[in-house]
Amino acid sequence: MAKYPLCVTTTEPVNLETNSTLIPLLCLDTSEDMRVIHNSYFSNTFNGIGEAIGLIGFGSCEEVDELEELAPGIIVNPNHSLFEKDQVYKNKYVLTSALKRHSILKHFQFKTTRSSSISKCVEPYVIYTPKDIQRDMLAEYGVRLTYMQAWRAKEAALELVRGDPIQSYAKLPSYFHILEATYPGSHIRLHKSEDDHFLYAFVALFTSIKGWEYCRPIVVVDGTFLKGAYKGTLLTANTLDAAGSILPLAYAIVDSENDASWRWFFEQFRDAFGQRLEMCIVSDRHASIIKAASRVYDEVPHFACMWHLLQNIMKNFRKSQQRVTELFYSMAKTYTMTEFNQCMTIVEKIDKRIKDYLMNIGYNKWSRVHAEVNRTWMMTSNIAESVNSRTRHAKVLTVLHLLEFMRQLVQKWNNNNRSKATFSGFHLGKKYENILRRNKTASEKLRVIETNKYVYTVLDGITQFTVCLHQRTCTCGRFQLDELPCPHALAVLTIKHTCYEKYCSDYYTRKNLLLTYQFQMDPLPDESTWNTPTHVLEEVVLPPHGKRPPARPKNKRHTQLREDEKAKITCSNCGQQNHNRKTCKNVRPYDQE
Numbered sequence: 001m002a003k004y005p006l007c008v009t010t011t012e013p014v015n016l017e018t019n020s021t022l023i024p025l026l027c028l029d030t031s032e033d034m035r036v037i038h039n040s041y042f043s044n045t046f047n048g049i050g051e052a053i054g055l056i057g058f059g060s061c062e063e064v065d066e067l068e069e070l071a072p073g074i075i076v077n078p079n080h081s082l083f084e085k086d087q088v089y090k091n092k093y094v095l096t097s098a099l100k101r102h103s104i105l106k107h108f109q110f111k112t113t114r115s116s117s118i119s120k121c122v123e124p125y126v127i128y129t130p131k132d133i134q135r136d137m138l139a140e141y142g143v144r145l146t147y148m149q150a151w152r153a154k155e156a157a158l159e160l161v162r163g164d165p166i167q168s169y170a171k172l173p174s175y176f177h178i179l180e181a182t183y184p185g186s187h188i189r190l191h192k193s194e195d196d197h198f199l200y201a202f203v204a205l206f207t208s209i210k211g212w213e214y215c216r217p218i219v220v221v222d223g224t225f226l227k228g229a230y231k232g233t234l235l236t237a238n239t240l241d242a243a244g245s246i247l248p249l250a251y252a253i254v255d256s257e258n259d260a261s262w263r264w265f266f267e268q269f270r271d272a273f274g275q276r277l278e279m280c281i282v283s284d285r286h287a288s289i290i291k292a293a294s295r296v297y298d299e300v301p302h303f304a305c306m307w308h309l310l311q312n313i314m315k316n317f318r319k320s321q322q323r324v325t326e327l328f329y330s331m332a333k334t335y336t337m338t339e340f341n342q343c344m345t346i347v348e349k350i351d352k353r354i355k356d357y358l359m360n361i362g363y364n365k366w367s368r369v370h371a372e373v374n375r376t377w378m379m380t381s382n383i384a385e386s387v388n389s390r391t392r393h394a395k396v397l398t399v400l401h402l403l404e405f406m407r408q409l410v411q412k413w414n415n416n417n418r419s420k421a422t423f424s425g426f427h428l429g430k431k432y433e434n435i436l437r438r439n440k441t442a443s444e445k446l447r448v449i450e451t452n453k454y455v456y457t458v459l460d461g462i463t464q465f466t467v468c469l470h471q472r473t474c475t476c477g478r479f480q481l482d483e484l485p486c487p488h489a490l491a492v493l494t495i496k497h498t499c500y501e502k503y504c505s506d507y508y509t510r511k512n513l514l515l516t517y518q519f520q521m522d523p524l525p526d527e528s529t530w531n532t533p534t535h536v537l538e539e540v541v542l543p544p545h546g547k548r549p550p551a552r553p554k555n556k557r558h559t560q561l562r563e564d565e566k567a568k569i570t571c572s573n574c575g576q577q578n579h580n581r582k583t584c585k586n587v588r589p590y591d592q593e
Contacts, residue, residue: 130154165229166543168398169198173539174532175400176201179407182524185209187250187272190541191264197542200264203403204250204272207414211516212249215239216507217279218375219249219269221289222384223257226402227395230544233257234391234402235265238383242513243424244431245417246383249273251406253399255544262292270296278373282381284308301372304365305381306332313358319351332366332379335477340369368481376482404524411521418517424510427501432484432508436500442487448495456495458488467492472503484508 076090078097089095103110130150137143137150145153176188185206191199219237226232233256237249250269254261280301283289285308293302310328314321324347331343340363348355363370368379387409394405426433447459454470465488466475473479478486483505485493493500506512570577574586 163398163401165398168400169541169543171400172541173536174530177532177536178530189268192541196540198544200252200254202252202268205410207519207521208249209272210519211247212239212273214512214515215241215247217276218282218378220282220381220384222283222381222388224388228398231546236384236387237269238387241417241516242508243429246386248387248410257286257288259288259291262288263295266292266296280373280375282378284381303375306366307380309366313354317351317354324350334369335481337369340367374481414517414521421513421517427510428504428508429513436484439485439487440490443491446488446491448491456492458491
């Protein structure tokens with residue numbers, strides 16, 4: 001619904017009275033009076049305007065006088081004819097009535113565009129500094145504070161909101177005890193030093209452990225720094241469910257991203273989730289992650305995030321970056337060896353050092369077609385970055401509140417995804433159902449030639465593809481690597497009048513999606529109702545050694561090379577950039593013929 005402004009602003013007061021000799025319209029009660037005036041003064045133009053005035057239905061003089069007495073300073077008269085700056089109208093009806101009347105009498109039309117409002121921030125401080133406290137205390141209470149007094153006051157206020165960091169570590173045993181009691185079967189571990197100082201904490205809830213059994217065994221790990229009173233790092237492990245939604249598997253708080261912490265994290269993850277057939281790990285090129293994963297999961301392939309790998313290439317080799325970017329993404333995502341080799345040949349001509357760099361890393365670490373196991377669309381660690389983004393405001397919390405924030409996040413996503421799966425009426429999850437629908441559309445113009453019972457030739461223009469339904473393969477590579485019928489396979493299935501369901505991976509089905517969230521995640525009881533044993537209450541957990549260094553901690557991670565660059569818009573009408581087809585002013589190619 002459109003909104004109308006209640007304040008009219010003009011450069012100078014303007015008298016909009018139509019004629020000094022005109023009978024005052026303020027006291028007209030009926031539409032007949034309006035018609036008489038119209039016929040007297042404007043009989044030669046706009047014959048239908050008088051009828052329009054009659055439909056407005058202005059109020060009487062007595063009613064207007066009563067309203068003006070009740071609301072002085074507010075315009076309540078719908079027949080108002082003088083507009084000035086900073087006027088306030090009683091409501092939208094009064095304003096629009098006055099504007100309509102004026103437009104009819106002056107014989108013009110006006111348009112109401114979408115109303116816009118300008119908000120004023122009362123306290124435009126993103127970070128309330130001690131100097132702000134000094135200024136406000138002096139302005140409001142006349143009290144002069146030193147900088148240290150203001151700083152201590154701020155720290156005390158934050159402690160009331162976030163809790164005492166030291167007491168937060170002391171409550172960890174009780175918190176973990178109630179977690180295990182509420183979610184039996186969870187894997188929760190607390191690791192301390194010999195002098196009872198906190199080192200690591202790991203949490204894998206039962207719902208995530210059981211849900212992972214029905215997801216493709218791909219684990220994406222990453223870490224993000226914390227900004228609390230004590231230094232630390234939040235480590236997470238995530239995967240995708242059958243609908244393409246993020247399923248957090250485990251999270252941990254450690255001192256930093258080093259060899260020991262990552263190895264401990266993977267050891268706890270292996271104890272909780274074990275090792276599955278065709279399992280793989282995806283992460284950035286952090287040396288500690290690579291080393292720890294190879295020691296704990298020595299038989300599990302470890303793939304590199306293609307985006308982070310590209311940033312390393314852009315940093316080390318600065319020749320033809322735009323061209324190299326396009327070629328690298330093509331090589332990483334391609335489904336055939338032929339296309340991969342063609343792109344690599346071009347890269348070698350641009351800069352042979354790039355080919356040597358990628359070869360030393362190993363093609364199997366970043367290329368889909370060279371991977372030992374099927375990683376499908378999981379070419380980056382974006383899902384872990386998405387989880388890190390959700391925790392950016394929680395990283396200032398104490399360790400106890402941060403762990404509770406992560407638990408609530410898992411609970412929220414678990415319940416939301418279960419609700420979506422319950423009311424879904426498709427055979428596949430939402431993401432893969434959309435992919436299959438696009439493949440189905442692309443298959444409608446393909447020609448199919450039957451070779452034998454299971455092998456078919458599919459013609460896409462002058463290009464020929466071979467589909468084997470028995471082995472679920474296609475020479476385009478998508479059928480076997482995506483584990484979803486490609487357009488060529490769907491063309492064959494359409495000719496055979498065969499359903500596509502049995503040719504889709506179980507990891508994409510609604511059945512697996514419902515099994516992923518079959519266990520409901522209940523809320524945690526209030527702290528006042530916790531029944532904690534004595535031996536748990538007596539356990540001592542001290543804060544980690546070393547506090548946060550001085551100066552304000554950074555709020556955002558460092559952006560990588562080319563990360564802030566926006567994607568260029570290409571017009572589908574003319575093929576040029578920086579505009580779309582709606583704003584295109586160029587002549588279409590076929591219009592020139």
